Amino acid sequence: MKSIVFTLLILWMVPSYMGAQKAEFGVLLPSDIQLKECSFEKDAAAVVIFDKGNSWFVNTDDGFELRFDRHIRIKIFNEAAFDQGEFEIPLFQDDDDKEKVGEIEGYTFNFEDGRLMQIPLERKNVFEEKINKNWYTKKFAMPNIKRGSVIEIKYSVYSPYYMHLKDWEFQTDIPTMYSEYTVNMIPFYSYRYRIQGASRMDHFKSYEKSGFGRKFSGIPFNDMVYEFGLKNVPSFKDESFISSRNDYIKKIDFQLSEINYPQGYSKQFMNTWPDMAEELLDYTNFGRYLRKAEKWGVKTFAYLLEKSEEDRLDAVLNYMKEAYKWNGYSGKSARSSFKEFNQKLAGNSGNINLSTIGALRAVGLKASPVIISTRDNGKVSDDFPYSNLFNYVLALVEADGKMRLVDATEDMCPNNLIPSRCINGKGFIVEEDSESWVTISNSAISIEEYNLAIEINLKEDKLQGRLMAKSTGYLALNERGEYHNDKGKLEKEFMQKGFNLIENINVVNLYEMALPFKYNFEFTHSYDRIDNQLVISPFINLAEQENPFKQEKRALPIDLIYLKGNRYISTINIPEGYEIEELPSSHSITNENVMFSYIAAVKGDQIQIISSYSFKKANYSAEQYKDLKNFMNTVTSKTNSKIILTKVAEEVVAL
Template sequence: MKIKLLTAVLFLAIFGVLNAQNYKFGKVSKDELLQKEHPTDPTADAAILYRETKSEFQYSQDSGWTLVTDYFERIKIYTKEGFEYANATVDLFKDTSSEDKLRGLKGYTYYLSEDGKVRDVKLQNDGVFEEKTTKYLTQTKITMPDVREGCIIEYKYSISSPFILSIDEFRLQETIPVDKVSVLFKSPEYFIFKNHQRGWIPFKIDTETRERVMVFNQTSQDLSGFGAIGIPKTSSREVRFKENSYIIELNSVPALKEEAFSGNLSNYTTALQFELSYINMPGSSKSYATTWEDVSNTIYNRSEFGSELQRNNYFEKDIDALLSGVTMPEEKIEKIYYYVLNKMNWNGYNGFYTNEGVKNAYKKGSGNVGDINLMLVAMLRYANLDANPVLISTKSHGIPLFPTINGFNYVIASVVLPKGTILLDATQKDAEIGVLKSSVINGDGRLIKKDGFSTWVSLRSHIPAVRSTMLNATLQPDLSVRGRTQNRFTGNFAFQYRSKFKILNTESQIKELEKKLKQTELSNHSFENLDKLGQPVSLEYDFESTHGIENVAGKLYISPMLYLATQENPFKAEKREYPIDFGFPLRDRYIVNIALPEGYKVESIPENVAFSWGENLGSYRYLISQTGNNLQLSVEFAINESLIGANDYDGLKKFFELLIAKENEKIVLSKA
């Protein structure tokens, strides 16, 4: 009875808050401001109280059709960690003759004053600034004023866009709760759309049709009077057509929670996108249905892409000198890749088109992704290698739901060799040949050849990153363990260590290394090859640890993996709705040698074990042996696929449970 009563009270509380809300801009209630935590998700740092998006097509006799979209968002901030949701970014696109227009931007921050009254602070010009990311994209950044715990922020604006073929997706879910979301998309009967849905939260699209009237004015010269002076005469005519409305209303959309190895959650949030299939105007019609082959050809034929690949007069002498006497393809790739890597500096901007142009970028020594990696492709082709650009949508950009130029935002280089295709990205100073940063490994890439033919290629490496560790330890009379550890990292592990530790001083490196080690102190550490690409990164250090050792009734209980043992299962949720993204295949190898103290004998040691998971998805092997007063443990752990489907989650979770249980088993020593 008590449970039913609490449930009823909670329902009434939520229902009362929802009913008390006024979704008009500027009508924030005191009840909303008094709310200390989200009623259905108390752990949420923020929540979207209301999101409204309205889009319709408007026609001008001067500029033709434009898409006008009105945005309105109201967000509750519960904690300091939620302050990030008080910032927003608006993307505005342009080409050589047209551009998006941002209009009517307004915003307020609301809070309760000490006397309990609702106060507001207006968004000023100093909270809005523009950042030009490429020649085709400008971002308007919004930072709401006077943000504090418990406040509510809201903002609204309109975008008028001439790019009616590229309609932004309507996002219905976020990583924070969404209390109410409203979408209205209006389209004239002449425009025929397909809709594409993403995510697993079901939603219904309601449709309505109504008549719409547009009035056109026409001015002509009246030449019928005496003298034919030509008096201007204005006439108007009405055009009537049907307008289709698509309506979505959702309430209480749960947050998409970030779990271990999530990748980009935006790939899995519930969303809707419209694709224009064709336009059927009176007297004419045109199909806009396209394929990825069409998209690739369009990109390749742009001067900022295909023409730039054909330029080589700016680097010929340098590459001729670089490759003098070099005949092997692998050596050519290595020399050209590291030459571009050392000469060019990435300016931080993505894009598959050049921004500076490869010649100017080469002269300056810097450029965007397109400048640098298209230059790399041109140099590899100059060296008679089968090199081609590969278009990518990065993780932050998401995975496109249908063929569109806007589906890509990045480009890398590829080279075909008899042993396979090598992928290269010369914007990352710490990346070796064939190693891509995890942020660009997102689905497949589109490879485009010289003749314009294109095909999909996998971006995921089949070569595992390897982490090898040898630990030699001695058990001390005070029940501490001292020793030395040697580590060796290859592939993406080496890339991660270079990126993280190369810029840190000695003290900061030690602090960073000790973060994940329980009751363990490090000293005398040294790195090798942090600055030398093409070689494994090595790390050695002395350690002293009290972790994993207990004295119970005169017997010693020791975890043979010491501080290397996995303590906690990263997979805690009962159910997983989206894939597990490890980023790359991986392999861990540990060899642990422990010298036991005099006066003790081994009473028991863990059993040897080997087990696997799925169809070669993962494996684990644990082998321990004793020779006199020395123990040796060998552990091998492998994840063979970088992306694991949600349907394999239960098996993965169990795999880690078994692994953790094994790594925390004890050796038992008793006095001899």
């Protein structure tokens, strides 16, 4: 019987990394104390000296329990890394059982006055915090951390869930000198694994454990041991505009592929995409849930059958959004039964969207579940069906000959959009014998527009005017949601930009989700006066003041999520007795990636400035980063240009 199944070609048969020393807990090496900086990342505020994990199966009266042991040692160089002494251990639970953590031990070592001080972690400083129905954490912070401290902890997690063989992250937000994960496999469970971010291991070793073997149900066996190690792992630079750190960190993921029973038969777990689809379609909280939802939909939505397909689709989505509340939890399957969901009128994304699919089928529309991974969960690959990488479900619907991805979790989201958290690569269509995927994207651009009408009040030495703003697409969704949840937040944002609101903000289309979100208000604002000159900023702090692309270099692709753009229009009346001293010149940039237009014109006693820019793609390669940064340097510089008005000299009339 196999104890592990390889999904990658093993090219790592290299000598074991000699830095993988056996470390005794609580006993430092002289090199740990003397370490002043990370040799391969000298500006790092701390370094992981080593991080070792070990997963193995423990015999119990009922079979096996998974045990995971971790031992980590960290050197602190300065105050910026004091938070490295804060730890959280995530633990899973369900209605029947839970993972438990035990044997948490830790020390902070400080070298003071020629002596090594050892301060232990006290049990009273370990806390438990509930996250949601299925997750809780153990949290603790190491004591007395200073410059030069060495932190060391170890703990064990006991899990009754054989599906939850621990994954391992070799990379964190500080550099790691050595990271090693050991898995001890037994012949009764087979797992596939996937390595991300590393083409080879610095240390890989596999062997059968020697010594006295073990027995289960009268079958003797020895553990097969697999060791994975990486040395000198750089810190992960969490760059802006990326999909998720989970897409890029160096890590290894495991997926149960087979159970080999002592009685001599085996059970396969989703070894192909059609297998995974079949497994889901037969699962109580997925396929069977769908069938119950469809039966419910036949009774509930019979009145829609005479409408057009598009109208049926919108009616079902509107009903689901109004009648049911998303509880904030993601899931590719339903978390509660269909009966409980209808009693509480609330559930996770699986409850809501699987019910929606059932209802759409009930009104005669072709609708299929599409399982995806949300942005914070990382992208999925079609290389191998790792079901645990998926954490959400959408509906793929055909209406009036057009295919659409829809979601019913957010009542503020228009029916032609899915939440931006779902725009993450592609999704797997769950149908019988399916190997089909759908790309998740949105081709419509989201625009934010500001239109200013400005008068210069010389007597009170201030600008006064009216702002009319509107947004579309995802920008409208974001603003509509923020305003709906906190009506004062929008006013505070303008006040922080120097606006004095003469009246309350007048909001238009707050609940008309398919229309642009609009608002307007009258205001006053300051300007600069230097001797006989007025210095006016035409967009008065509305345009971006700084380039959002701040890094000098970029290693990762740029992910803007969706197409977006901004437009600013300002009309300024020139006060009597003043003339234009300086007016910004017009400028434009247009290529396959971006667009920028800046037009300055004078019509009579009015100046009109129109500035707009947009990104023509949602995703750009790292190689295009320099061009994007230069583009936004131009945009921010130009949109923040000043107009200078000079007082006209009074004519002296000779008597």
